[in-house]
Amino acid sequence: MFRGFSGGVHPPENKLTEEFAIAVMPPPKKVYIHFSQHTGKPARSLVEKGDVVKIGERIGEGDGFISASVHASISGKIIAIESCPHPVLGTSLCCVIESTNGAKWKDTIKEKTDYEKKSKEELLQIIKESGIVGLGGAAFPTHVKLSPPSDKPIDTLIVNGCECEPMLTADHRLMLEHPAEIIEGAKIFRKILNAENLIFGIEDNKKDAAEILRKQSVNVKLLKTKYPQGAEKQLIKALLGREVPRGGLPMDVGCVVQNVGTCYAAFQAVKYRKPLIERVVTVTGTAVKKPKNLLIRIGCPVIDVVNFCGGYIRQPKQIIFGGPMMGIAQYSENVPTIKGTSGIMVCKDTVIPEEGPCVRCASCVDVCPMGLMATEIYKFVDNKNFSKAKEYGVLDCIECGCCAYSCPSRIPLVHYLKFGKSEIWRLSKK
Amino acid sequence: MKELLAVSASPHIRGKIDISLAMKMVIIALLPSFIFSVHLFGLRALYITLISIITCIVCEAIMQRMLGKKITITDGSAVLTGLLLAFNLPPGVPLWLPVVGSAFAIIFAKQLFGGLGYNFINPALAGRAFLMASWPLAMTKEWLAPAGGTLSGIDGITSATPLNLLQNPGNYGVPELIIKQLNNIPTIKNLFFGKIGGCIGETSALLLLIGGLFLIIIGIVDYRIVVGYLGSFVLLAFVLPTNGNLLFHLFSGGLFLGVFFMATDWVTSPVTKKGRWIFGIGCGVLTIIIRIWGGYPEGVSYSILLMNVFTPIIDRFTKERVFGDRKAKKEVKK
Ligand code: SF4
């Protein structure tokens, strides 16, 4: 069977925090919980200013099919529901909770439940109510992924432990420290999906994690480290040789891919009825004193996280949410984390090289895992020729950044391509 | 006051190779051949090369100034054009010739088309073609015998390069004898190690090969063009009727210089993978055709120039296959 995927790059890994056990950050004084934490429609607010909430209490309800609930991550009083900085959207509606009354958990949180006896539908309902979304970065609502239409049977559940972004180690640590819980979570998913096979895909720079999971007798496939192995379509191709059709989804080839963090969160939700109120985040970079893997409450402002990590070594030039290849640069140190925040990079320098002319070197073509010609597409976008850009497949771009990474002329190709995509969507809505 | 945070587009890290590093690497890969050439042909080779490079840099700066563009002479691309042009000149040419050739290459073939990235033909080759057309005698007669060898690589014949001999053996003696001599082991050894006459940069196939492989390994030169070019060339040299044998053709007439350093020029070769195969194969086929049936003995530079012209068309008709296009459906059924 064909293994591996075409294209891709090998950026320096710089996984500084690989050896650091996950530390727990105490609940912050204030959290900023956005109603839009995920791909899809923002949650509908269930609370008002002045309400008192407990940890785990639902403050926003999933609105529509592709949406997810959000929960209070600390207990306290809601002091505002207003527009606040958002790490992806700029600004967005947000619920601000100030801690007043210590740590009070919502009373539905259980010691444990006998989930083995629960039906598929019950399990799915719990996951939906717990606001579980994909924790790999895109934050797609998990219950949606777990409800494929009946004409798309799923034969394989893939658990994504690639963590192919340089510098990030949160998933790696989670696999080392909580393998049993991840596996249980994966088995819950498999039950819901009725999938025959369960495969863990892990890159060979994390052999220790693969070893630990193997000891628990699950099927672990070690993959040769290459970015972007953790992208769904590339991972499916690398593991199974199946190619998700253009514009299609993994379920079109009988697969569902779930990140290891998501499995862990789902297990917590099902076993303890604990909604998604915290996640492991890698805090790293050249300007933070003590890089860490940290369990952080959702909605905690970055500045609090940095202070917990010993503060800045010096004033940072850039703060990035996510990894160096796909992360999003933030304009304020007050932005809160959201469910999809896998890493916080605090950098003392910025890399904003000057853009040169395209020298047609074809690096961008050779490294594109989607078979796109970024050199042509960026020129079409630059000339506002969006229909040509579409014809050349701009909508298939997964924004992995391989092209811009390898471009010797330092052209911000991803920026052009993202702009092209958003323009095409905007024009098609008109 | 607090510094503002910089907001830039992802990715936030970049690969090591940028334009100026790539140019430097190509220049480094050409250095062994250059040094060897100075050893063979003396200081004259050095002067011609330096003149050519300096002219390129000056012309680039003047043109960018006049066109109101940023001056980018430090990126190494003008240096490389000058070096490659000199490599394509006979070492005995008058010293004004490289000045004219370089000026043409930079002003007409490069800057007037929009500068680096926009020129559709290789500037160094365009410069050479211009000199060939304007001063054919200087370009084909001003050879120098290398130190410790003869111009032709054969003892006793001092007035022609090997490919010239092959094309018109009758002019220099008994044709059968000359052809036999050209194809024997000592001559081929001379070709490979560079003890023959020829353009400044084309003499030692071995050194060019080492430089070229170095560039492939570090990822600056694409193997597809090289393999396509050499593969088709070898195949045709093998099956078609020609006077020289395979090794003779392979090591002579600047083939390696063209294959590794000029056909693979980023700007003027296709960007699609399939396109690069077609481009390489096209170059190989044309080179053989010119050598066997054409008017010029060597054929490498005209083949590449011709394929440069086809590059945009090749790109248009060989798009990459987008992930998940067509083929996917079959696999699911399995
Ligand atoms: S960002 Fe898009 S075009 Fe660039 S390499 Fe990734 S998929 Fe290809």
Ligand code: SF4
């Ligand atoms: S990598 Fe950059 S310079 Fe090279 S072809 Fe692509 S866009 Fe052009």
